[in-house]
Amino acid sequence: xxxxxxxxxxxxxxxxxxxxxxxxxxxxxxxxxxxxxxxxxxxxxxxxxxxxxxxxxxxxxxxxxxxxxxxxxxxxxxxxxxxxxxxxxxxxxxxxxxxxxxxxxxxxxxxxxxxxxxxxxxxxxxxxxxxxxxxxxxxxxxxxxxxxxxxxxxxxxxxxxxxxxxxxxxxxxxxxxxxxxxxxxxxxxxxxxxxxxxxxxxxxxxxxxxxxxxxxxxxxxxxxxxxxxxxxxxxxxxxxxxxxxxxxxxxxxxxxxxxxxxxxxxxxxxxxxxxxxxxxxxxxxxxxxxxxxxxxxxxxxxxxxxxxxxxxxxxxxxxxxxxxxxxxxxxxxxxxxxxxxxxxxxxxxxxxxxxxxxxxxxxxxxxxxxxxxxxxxxxxxxxxxxxxxxxxxxxxxxxxxxxxxxxxxxxxxxxxxxxxxxxxxxxxxxxxxxxxxxxxxxxxxxxxxxxxxxxxxx
Amino acid sequence: xxxxxxxxxxxxxxxxxxxxxxxxxxxxxxxxxxxxxxxxxxxxxxxxxxxxxxxxxxxxxxxxxxxxxxxxxxxxxxxxxxxxxxxxxxxxxxxxxxxxxxxxxxxxxxxxxxxxxxxxxxxxxxxxxxxxxxxxxxxxxxxxxxxxxxxxxxxxxxxxxxxxxxxxxxxxxxxxxxxxxxxxxxxxxxxxxxxxxxxxxxxxxxxxxxxxxxxxxxxxxxxxxxxxxxxxxxxxxxxxxxxxxxxxxxxxxxxxxxxxxxxxxxxxxxxxxxxxxxxxxxxxxxxxxxxxxxxxxxxxxxxxxx
Numbered sequence: 141x142x143x144x145x146x147x148x149x150x151x152x153x154x155x156x157x158x159x160x161x162x163x164x165x166x167x168x169x170x171x172x173x174x175x176x177x178x179x180x181x182x183x184x185x186x187x188x189x190x191x192x193x194x195x196x197x198x199x200x201x202x203x204x205x206x207x208x209x210x211x212x213x214x215x216x217x218x219x220x221x222x223x224x225x226x227x228x229x230x231x232x233x234x235x236x237x238x239x240x241x242x243x244x245x246x247x248x249x250x251x252x253x254x255x256x257x258x259x260x261x262x263x264x265x266x267x268x269x270x271x272x273x274x275x276x277x278x279x280x281x282x283x284x285x286x287x288x289x290x291x292x293x294x295x296x297x298x299x300x301x302x303x304x305x306x307x308x309x310x311x312x313x314x315x316x317x318x319x320x321x322x323x324x325x326x327x328x329x330x331x332x333x334x335x336x337x338x339x340x341x342x343x344x345x346x347x348x349x350x351x352x353x354x355x356x357x358x359x360x361x362x363x364x365x366x367x368x369x370x371x372x373x374x375x376x377x378x379x380x381x382x383x384x385x386x387x388x389x390x391x392x393x394x395x396x397x398x399x400x401x402x403x404x405x406x407x408x409x410x411x412x413x414x415x416x417x418x419x420x421x422x423x424x425x426x427x428x429x430x431x432x433x434x435x436x437x438x439x440x441x442x443x444x445x446x447x448x449x450x451x452x453x454x455x456x457x458x459x460x461x462x463x464x465x466x467x468x469x470x471x472x473x474x475x476x477x478x479x480x481x482x483x484x485x486x487x488x489x490x491x492x493x494x495x496x497x498x499x500x501x502x503x504x505x506x507x508x509x510x511x512x513x514x515x516x517x518x519x520x521x522x523x524x525x526x527x528x529x530x531x532x533x534x535x536x537x538x539x540x541x542x543x544x545x546x547x548x549x550x551x552x553x554x555x556x557x558x559x560x561x562x563x564x565x566x567x568x569x570x571x572x573x574x575x576x577x578x579x580x581x582x583x584x585x586x587x588x589x590x591x592x593x594x595x596x597x598x
Numbered sequence: 599x600x601x602x603x604x605x606x607x608x609x610x611x612x613x614x615x616x617x618x619x620x621x622x623x624x625x626x627x628x629x630x631x632x633x634x635x636x637x638x639x640x641x642x643x644x645x646x647x648x649x650x651x652x653x654x655x656x657x658x659x660x661x662x663x664x665x666x667x668x669x670x671x672x673x674x675x676x677x678x679x680x681x682x683x684x685x686x687x688x689x690x691x692x693x694x695x696x697x698x699x700x701x702x703x704x705x706x707x708x709x710x711x712x713x714x715x716x717x718x719x720x721x722x723x724x725x726x727x728x729x730x731x732x733x734x735x736x737x738x739x740x741x742x743x744x745x746x747x748x749x750x751x752x753x754x755x756x757x758x759x760x761x762x763x764x765x766x767x768x769x770x771x772x773x774x775x776x777x778x779x780x781x782x783x784x785x786x787x788x789x790x791x792x793x794x795x796x797x798x799x800x801x802x803x804x805x806x807x808x809x810x811x812x813x814x815x816x817x818x819x820x821x822x823x824x825x826x827x828x829x830x831x832x833x834x835x836x837x838x839x840x841x842x843x844x845x846x847x848x849x850x851x852x853x854x855x856x857x858x859x860x861x862x863x864x865x866x867x868x869x870x871x872x873x874x875x876x877x878x879x880x881x882x883x884x885x886x887x888x889x890x891x892x893x894x895x896x897x898x899x900x901x902x903x904x
Contacts, residue, residue, distance in 0.1 A: 515613035521716035
């Protein structure tokens, strides 16, 4: 039987249910709230007069500053780097003068060393190394260029991309994660609509760097325009394809995405390369393309500004180092008083503690949630309704994991596979007793790690 | 923006709109057709018993929590459910003081001594019912035929020859208040299923295993399904979230186990009705079922490639 699917004339969410892929267990329907921004083109936000650029915007070793107070810097100039392999350099997002190299508060409340630069408004660029024909660059040159550009996983994790492009095991398939299953966020959606070709070139570069023969872009079915754009962009390449994914949270979680598209299970404690694949985010792929084609460093990104307490929600192309407050002001300010402000998506994103905290490379969105939208833990007694067990995409028992972790019974939680939790937060979301399940589980993981470390010492 | 006070709480920042209270309210709503049927068939006795049982349950919970210096949580509706369930599972002629005592026992011993909502291993209403049956065996089996108030044996004691299936279905038979009308129970059950409060696995497991068992034993399965407190227990008692397993496989075993025990008691046991004890027994096994039937975890047992 042949299914002919056309995305142009009808709703793919309904038509193509038969070919939509998904992970087999758990998951849930959560509200999308994407309609506020998913139809609006990306808007370029003017650079602020002062940027605050953290020297650590990634998982791994922090950078050492390579500029001093008073130095003139250009846009794209490296201002911090590290000799460690797992690290990524940082670059100036404006041209201007270094005002300070000092500790500043990030949006999440943590303090870190930052380079503060006064913008001279000229946007003078450093001359980056351009690679004309992408097909002729070697794998090593791609990794080098990606490293020099300071590219990190832009979906949220912030893992240095050049490390990912150097997998210790053979890899046959690259997955581009276009699921964007977090509510409100639409930056990847808009990028797929507006820059599908660039993303495909970035995907080819990742395939080249890792030696993978195939590339698949996974997109949730609620983005029909992105699906048709990307399908058009991959049409001429046999080795590339688009996988339409069911709208189901957490479809974009790495392990669930791999299961849905390739039907492979990453072993407990393992990484995607253990099952022959590497997963990259949409924005990251585009950044790789820009680094190779134009020598552009990772100093700006698209950020979704949304939530019920924002006057005019939209996607902005923002310089790294811009205070988050400026983004909201650019979108018309707050509608009433927001109850909570969040970095990233509402399911997994940390709360914003300081609105003056800067935009960083892995910030996919900032949300101002109204009183009606925002909810928090209330911790009524567990009535064992099993909704968390049914929802867990990993097959865990979050009710017990949460309880053990909260009571400090880390070993008991470990026996129930505490460490396999991917922290998608769906257990807390579905809990009718509003228990802080995922918060306790995170605490349990930290507690377990601390206990293990103590045992090693003694 | 400078003086903005932000709520700093960990993710997730959004939550499903369903709450414990809403779930409890849904159960109460689902009990309405059964309460209505019991009032239709037993008139003022039904009103008296259900009101006394609910009032006693709520009061006991409040007094107990006050004595333990804990927040009084009767507003969550769980004690009210226990009271209504207990009221519906006793005969309409039960003396008022016994109703009050049974309901107080259900909450105090069945629920609060274990720590309150969510911590009780046994269904509190069934604990109350078992207590009443053991203490006041005669009053608890003084079945009255509906409306005309002539004492009668429960159909289970008489056997299928004398009972008419339509009477069993609509409820015009002798029995406990809420157990007589299968139609009302099914209405409530369908609502609870639709509302996502109960899992079909438990009632289907019970009714399925009873049917199979009855057929194997050469008895009329329809009579067994519609008589006694089987349907009432399968829909409202066995499905209690707190005291039933949390895994899908565990729920199948739980339901089938209840059905088999009911039939063992009905076919070979010394008294006609076994639903209370069957569910209580399987409540006791629930922690083990939870342990034995944990779902397969993603990535467990998968080999790392070289």
